Amino acid sequence: EVQLVESGGGLVQPGGSLRLSCAASGFTFSTYAMYWVRQAPGQGLEYVSAISSNGGSTYYANSVKGRFTISRDNSKNTLNLQMGSLRAEDMAVYYCARDLSCGGTDCYNGFDYWGQGTLVTVSS
């Protein structure tokens, strides 16, 4: 059974940092591109970041570029999102997701598996 389990969310002050992780199981992690999608309270979905299956290619939304870093460890089946210079507008539930069949950051077929999400609260 495919499972994605996020962790690392919590309360952080504006300007602070946080590292999210997503533990994957039940599939060959190293063959899939992985993604972070966030949802602010009461709002819609926002595509945040992506990383190719081998980690060689990454993508960041303009809203987080230069502040967030996506990475993966295929030996540990883990996806990470290092978030820095956090702002109030970064407050959201962060989901990790897997694409149906896309292995890179330049395609999209549909996110067939999602984690349960982890809440990031940015507040003083």
Place this chain on the structure above:
Amino acid sequence: QSVLTQPPSVSAAPGQKVTISCSGSSSNIGNYYVSWYQQLPGTAPKLLIYDNNKRPSGIPDRFSGSKSGTSATLGITGLQTGDEADYYCATWDSSLNVVFGGGTKLTVL
């Protein structure tokens, strides 16, 4: 302001049919496949439709998708109270990222 435009809300009675529209442009829907997600309250989104009209395993055929030009439509027949949720369309955009619609809240009266 979302790149893809969806109606904020739709409603219909149990057993009836409802459609949810998703409007984009030639930079996204017009040239790429569309997918649809269902998000029940307090849960993660769930893929309902991909490649415009394909259903993942386990998704009932009450859910259907179509695309024409720069617009796409999600159809749900035989509405059930358990279908009450937020629905999102999504597709690839030529600016090299995934774009989502703003979401549509479905109420089953």
